[in-house]
Amino acid sequence: MADIAELIDDQLAHDLNGTPELAKIRHLVPSVGTFFTSLPLEQAFFVQDAKRAISSRRLVSPSFNDVRLILNTAQVMTLAGGEERLQLVTLDGDVTLYEDGKSLTADSPVIPELLSLLQRDVHVGIVTAAGYADTSGAKYKERLAGIIDAVRNSSTLTPEQKRGLLVMGGESNYLFRYSVEQGTLVYVDQAEWVLPEMAAWEEGDVQGLLDLAEEVISSCRHVMNLNGEVIRKDRAVGIIPLPGKKMVREDLEEVVLGAQRRLEFSAVGRKIHFCAFNGGSDVWVDVGDKRLGVLSLQRYLGGITGRQTLHVGDQFASAGANDFKARLAACTVWIADPGETVEVLRELCEYMDKGHARFV
Numbered sequence: 001m002a003d004i005a006e007l008i009d010d011q012l013a014h015d016l017n018g019t020p021e022l023a024k025i026r027h028l029v030p031s032v033g034t035f036f037t038s039l040p041l042e043q044a045f046f047v048q049d050a051k052r053a054i055s056s057r058r059l060v061s062p063s064f065n066d067v068r069l070i071l072n073t074a075q076v077m078t079l080a081g082g083e084e085r086l087q088l089v090t091l092d093g094d095v096t097l098y099e100d101g102k103s104l105t106a107d108s109p110v111i112p113e114l115l116s117l118l119q120r121d122v123h124v125g126i127v128t129a130a131g132y133a134d135t136s137g138a139k140y141k142e143r144l145a146g147i148i149d150a151v152r153n154s155s156t157l158t159p160e161q162k163r164g165l166l167v168m169g170g171e172s173n174y175l176f177r178y179s180v181e182q183g184t185l186v187y188v189d190q191a192e193w194v195l196p197e198m199a200a201w202e203e204g205d206v207q208g209l210l211d212l213a214e215e216v217i218s219s220c221r222h223v224m225n226l227n228g229e230v231i232r233k234d235r236a237v238g239i240i241p242l243p244g245k246k247m248v249r250e251d252l253e254e255v256v257l258g259a260q261r262r263l264e265f266s267a268v269g270r271k272i273h274f275c276a277f278n279g280g281s282d283v284w285v286d287v288g289d290k291r292l293g294v295l296s297l298q299r300y301l302g303g304i305t306g307r308q309t310l311h312v313g314d315q316f317a318s319a320g321a322n323d324f325k326a327r328l329a330a331c332t333v334w335i336a337d338p339g340e341t342v343e344v345l346r347e348l349c350e351y352m353d354k355g356h357a358r359f360v
């Protein structure tokens with residue numbers, strides 16, 4: 001663990017020095033991504049070992065989940081104690097904040113943790129693929145009612161802290177912010193937050209991309225005789241199961257890979273960023289992705305960096321996963337269910353309260 005932490009520090013030093021190609025870890029693991037911060041892996045191992053008895057096991061070797069949780073702990077440790085203050089926590093919706101397809105209700109155990117972040121002057125951005133073009137935000141207000149009501153009713157949060165609640169919907173398409181005057185989410189005009197690279201997209205290309213995605217998905221539905229219905233939205237095309245039916249994982253993966261390949265080699269797919277992913281029971285191709293969603297929030301909030309941002313999500317396997325792209329814009333933790341989100345946020349706040357000195 002200490003050796004790996006050292007390799008990560010070596011990469012950070014080389015990146016800072018303008019010699020990224022000399023980082024040892026890039027030679028050992030050419031596909032490795034960029035690390036935004038050091039990771040105190042040794043300390044994190046001890047924390048997880050105390051919970052999971054990893055070193056006491058004799059027959060079962062350290063698993064994927066052991067490693068995932070050690071990395072998560074290490075990441076929240078540095079963010080809590082880093083030299084640069086953590087300023088933004090972005091969270092995925094389905095599977096991260098609530099069960100797949102469900103809503104964030106008043107009784108959710110994650111609500112007190114989100115309020116704790118706001119209380120510590122950390123912005124909370126819900127970055128979800130779920131895209132609803134209606135600028136009244138009715139559907140987001142309905143699905144996120146638990147946290148919106150909790151923020152409105154809070155007597156401890158300051159008005160500025162309440163304004164720290166934001167929602168980026170459709171990956172990077174629709175921004176809403178909590179308004180103290182209105183006591184709910186209010187649509188923020190695209191002109192106020194859109195990144196130059198997104199502003200340069202031509203509407204004709206966007207629709208061309210969606211046309212192509214619709215064609216590929218419809219053809220898969222027909223050829224594979226899927227129990228699904230193709231849906232076209234303003235900024236997305238998807239296939240959702242017919243009422244009472246189910247599409248199996250292999251079919252969903254086939255649709256994602258088919259759409260991904262066809263689009264990435266198309267002229268419009270080279271111009272417009274898109275995200276094709278398997279949502280567990282459905283498949284979507286969205287215009288934009290969570291990298292752009294997180295970057296837009298960072299910029300809108302005054303220039304927050306990747307080192308000051310944490311994205312919490314469940315979809316990080318590289319093929320057909322939508323949180324994966326956020327890895328390019330922010331530090332990340334990979335959770336497996338909403339219960340783990342509560343745990344990791346609790347851990348983060350605990351480390352923030354204990355302060356810097358204990359971990360670094």
Ligand code: IMP
Nearest residue numbers: 092093094128129130131236279282284
């Ligand atoms: P996330 O986990 O919060 O990013 O939400 C992903 C889920 O939102 C998908 O699995 C879909 O079930 C649902 N969803 C609803 N509308 C859309 C859309 O327009 N694009 C992508 N996903 C959508």
Ligand code: MG
Nearest residue numbers: 092094095314
């Ligand atoms: Mg999710």
